[in-house]
Structures are given as C-alpha cells and as structure tokens.
Amino acid sequence: MSAILEMTRQITNEVIAPMAAAVDAERRFPKESIEALGKAGLLGLLVPKELGGLGGDLTDLSAVTEIIAAACGSSAMCYLMHCCATAVVAAKATPDQAERYLKPIARGEKLGTLAFSETGTGAHFYSPEIKAVLEGDRFVLNGKKSFVTNGGEADFLIVITNASSPELGLDMIIVDTDAPGLRFEGEWEGIGLSGNNSIALHLEQVKVPATQLVGAEGDGMGLVFQVVAPTFILGVAGVNAGIARGAYETALRHAKARKYADGRSLAEIQAIQFYLSDMFGGVESASLFVRNAAAKAVRGDGDAILHVMQSKVLASEQAIRVTNLAMQVCGGQGYTKALPVERYLRDARAGAVMAPTTEVLKEWVGKSVAGVPLF
Incomplete structure (x- = not known):
C-alpha cells in the first residue's frame, strides 16, 4: 500500500495539484489527471494482479481518493466513479469481460463510470x-x-x-x-x-x-449493496476527508505566512489557534474513521456496514465544517480565488447530497443500532 500511496502523492503533486485551479475555473474534465493516473497504472487499482492491475482493496481506494481530493476534488470524483465501475466488472467478470475491460483498464486505456x-x-x-x-x-x-x-x-x-x-x-x-x-x-x-x-x-x-x-x-441488487455501496461510500468518504485536509493545510499555510505590521503572524492570534485546532481534529477524526471503516470492510467484520455508512456521514459533515473554518481563518483572501479555500468550500457541499444522502445514511445507521428494520 505504501508504494501505491507514494505514487499517488507524486502524481498529485506533479500533475493534479498544478491543474486544479484551471479545471475548476474552466469547468473542464481533468483529462491530464486521469491520463497521469492511467499511465501510472492507478486506473487499475481494483483490477486483480493476475490481470495486470494493482490488486488494491477498499483501504487503498479510500486513501488514494483522500490524497487526490486534497488537491482537486473534481479529479478525485472522476477517478472514484471509474473505480466503482471497475469494481462491478471485477466482481463477476467473464473471461471475455476481463480481456475487453479489466486488462485495458490496468494499462490505463479505458475509463469507466x-x-x-x-x-x-x-x-x-x-x-x-x-x-x-x-x-x-x-x-x-x-x-x-x-x-x-x-x-x-x-x-x-x-x-x-x-x-x-x-x-x-x-x-x-x-x-x-x-x-x-x-x-x-x-x-x-x-x-x-x-x-x-x-x-x-x-x-x-x-x-x-x-x-x-x-x-x-437478477444479480444487480446484490452488486449494489455488496460491491457498489461499499466502494462508492468509502471512496467518497475519502474524497471528503481529502477536501477537508486540503482546506486545513491551505488555512494553516496562510496563517503562518500572513504577517501583521508588528511582525506577528496570523497563527499567533489565539482565536486563529482555536480554529486550527478544531480543523486539525476534524480532519484527523474523519480520515482515521474512514481508514478504520475500510479496514473493517476488507476484513469482513460483522459491524463493518455500520462503520462504512457512518464514514460518509462523518467525512461529509467534517468537510463542510472544516472548509467553513478555513474561510474564517483566511478571511478576505479566502473569499477570493487568491486561495483555493473557496473551491474547497464549494466542493465540500456535494458530499452530503450524493446518494445515499447524509439523511438516508443517518436513518439507516440509527435503525441498525436500535434494532429497527431498515425497510
């Protein structure tokens, strides 16, 4: 996993992050990001190794989407939806489907959704x-x-x-x-x-x-809940944890670099320190919860589904909370495109309304812990 994450960080730093502002401003598909991920073999993250893929699992996926989203939420979502499509094919692929889709995906030649x-x-x-x-x-x-x-x-x-x-x-x-x-x-x-x-x-x-x-x-419903749901939920939870992390890191850099006339930095102001503490805690709690939920899903723990569902709730809510705090820290600069905070804030709003929405997941989790039938 460490090699996969290091490769992701390198691509993110060298390709995805430099293009993020333009992708957002021009509202265009992040072609450069996807091509770079494909060239590195990361489009085949969930393709089995025997078919040329990386043979990754849900812990890898949630970590990779977090890294990408900390730089560019659009790139992370495009990548995630491709991985969801890949997971469906890989779950029950015939030899012909493996040859026509999974092997080309592993080579970075096909994009799905x-x-x-x-x-x-x-x-x-x-x-x-x-x-x-x-x-x-x-x-x-x-x-x-x-x-x-x-x-x-x-x-x-x-x-x-x-x-x-x-x-x-x-x-x-x-x-x-x-x-x-x-x-x-x-x-x-x-x-x-x-x-x-x-x-x-x-x-x-x-x-x-x-x-x-x-x-x-008739296999569709089983694929929805056994493959698509955990893959998408944990992946999008990673995306939202990443958006929160990107906003926090931007705010922290700004607070340390912004100087007042008397030489003090913004980070030396007590109120700003409180905000930074809250953001740090929010980011780490979301990230760790998502990782733990993914590990439970991979192990097949009996309570894994509860943690998977709650991971999206927690990460989506922390993304909104942390990006709002980042805006407070960065002030007028954050409200403009001089900093990416306003982009993170806009991107963070999507997680809560993506199906299954925060309200739906809270209902399912609440019923589950209370022993109330879901349907």
Missing part, C-alpha cells in the same frame, strides 16, 4: 425505471440517466436496469459509450466539483450483447 441515477427515482438509485428488454441474444435499452460523472469521456458505463423479467429484480450491464443510440447531453452546472462532467445520458434503442451482463440476470 456508473449510470445509476434517474430523475424519477432521485437518491433511490437502486430503484431504476429503465428496463432491460431481452430480444434474442441482445438487451435493448431505452431511457435516461442523470448525473453521469465522466459523461462524454468514459469508454464504458455500468448501467443499472430492471431485469427483463420483473421477478428477477435488477441487472447491471456493461455498455460501451460508442454504441449506436447512446448520447450524452447538457453541461455540469453544479456550484462545486466543477470538472466532474456529471451530465445526462440518453439511451434510444441501444442494443447490447447479452454477454455484457455482469453476472446473471
């Missing part, structure tokens, strides 16, 4: 309206997905649909983005994570070979 959200279902992405209609040896897909990160840039999508027979439940299907009838539409207009290119996807009579099904028909 999830196509889960729909306007009509909101945060309940596990209840799609789209149905996979089986015609001979092909599925035919019609409908619309929203908030597809990496939209227009990904090479393949994991599309969640209702199975061809209602009693089977859900399917996950690998769809190449060059398939006839598939198109992306719109622009990402969110206040933060400006480069993640989260846009709408239209599927009009898109025909996909049945061999692109992940697992068997």
Whole structure:
C-alpha cells in the first residue's frame, strides 16, 4: 500500500495539484489527471494482479481518493466513479469481460463510470425505471440517466436496469459509450466539483450483447449493496476527508505566512489557534474513521456496514465544517480565488447530497443500532 500511496502523492503533486485551479475555473474534465493516473497504472487499482492491475482493496481506494481530493476534488470524483465501475466488472467478470475491460483498464486505456441515477427515482438509485428488454441474444435499452460523472469521456458505463423479467429484480450491464443510440447531453452546472462532467445520458434503442451482463440476470441488487455501496461510500468518504485536509493545510499555510505590521503572524492570534485546532481534529477524526471503516470492510467484520455508512456521514459533515473554518481563518483572501479555500468550500457541499444522502445514511445507521428494520 505504501508504494501505491507514494505514487499517488507524486502524481498529485506533479500533475493534479498544478491543474486544479484551471479545471475548476474552466469547468473542464481533468483529462491530464486521469491520463497521469492511467499511465501510472492507478486506473487499475481494483483490477486483480493476475490481470495486470494493482490488486488494491477498499483501504487503498479510500486513501488514494483522500490524497487526490486534497488537491482537486473534481479529479478525485472522476477517478472514484471509474473505480466503482471497475469494481462491478471485477466482481463477476467473464473471461471475455476481463480481456475487453479489466486488462485495458490496468494499462490505463479505458475509463469507466456508473449510470445509476434517474430523475424519477432521485437518491433511490437502486430503484431504476429503465428496463432491460431481452430480444434474442441482445438487451435493448431505452431511457435516461442523470448525473453521469465522466459523461462524454468514459469508454464504458455500468448501467443499472430492471431485469427483463420483473421477478428477477435488477441487472447491471456493461455498455460501451460508442454504441449506436447512446448520447450524452447538457453541461455540469453544479456550484462545486466543477470538472466532474456529471451530465445526462440518453439511451434510444441501444442494443447490447447479452454477454455484457455482469453476472446473471437478477444479480444487480446484490452488486449494489455488496460491491457498489461499499466502494462508492468509502471512496467518497475519502474524497471528503481529502477536501477537508486540503482546506486545513491551505488555512494553516496562510496563517503562518500572513504577517501583521508588528511582525506577528496570523497563527499567533489565539482565536486563529482555536480554529486550527478544531480543523486539525476534524480532519484527523474523519480520515482515521474512514481508514478504520475500510479496514473493517476488507476484513469482513460483522459491524463493518455500520462503520462504512457512518464514514460518509462523518467525512461529509467534517468537510463542510472544516472548509467553513478555513474561510474564517483566511478571511478576505479566502473569499477570493487568491486561495483555493473557496473551491474547497464549494466542493465540500456535494458530499452530503450524493446518494445515499447524509439523511438516508443517518436513518439507516440509527435503525441498525436500535434494532429497527431498515425497510
């Protein structure tokens, strides 16, 4: 793991951090970041070693996303959604799927993402309206997905649909983005994570070979909760811990460098010291909780799911709290683009409203610890 993290830090320092302000200001996809991560093999973080990948696990993922997000939240989210798509394929890959997707991912040649959200279902992405209609040896897909990160840039999508027979439940299907009838539409207009290119996807009579099904028909719901949920939740918790860390480190540097006329630094003011202490504690508590939750998930501990869910709640709330404190420390400079604090503050707001939202997770955790059925 140490080698993976050191490689991530090097790429972040040399490529991702220098491009972060431009990605945000120009609201463009962080192509340089993704290419650098791919060249280093990090797009294959969750690809098994025997297929050329790094063979990483959820502890690696949460740590890597934290490092990237401390420099650029947009790059971290684009990377995370690719890793979620990779995890789905890797969970039940056929030899053909491994050859067509996992090996190229490991070489940095393919970028993936999830196509889960729909306007009509909101945060309940596990209840799609789209149905996979089986015609001979092909599925035919019609409908619309929203908030597809990496939209227009990904090479393949994991599309969640209702199975061809209602009693089977859900399917996950690998769809190449060059398939006839598939198109992306719109622009990402969110206040933060400006480069993640989260846009709408239209599927009009898109025909996909049945061999692109992940697992068997009806395996979709199991993949949602056993693969996608822990991968996304721990990854996005890492992202938010990273955003908080980036804001704290920026505020700390500013407080030490900013001098008053009498020679004192901003960091010598007691109120600022209180803020720095609060930020330090918030960042470390979020980061350590996320790491612990990821380790529990990897070990398969009985209480792992509670810690996984709570990790997103804690990291999202600390990201908001720490970026607000960083703004107070940096004052007028923080309120402008002279410092990246305002970018961190905008990026931090996304975590709480990403499905599963903070409120949904708190309900699930609360019911679980109280012994109340979730549904």
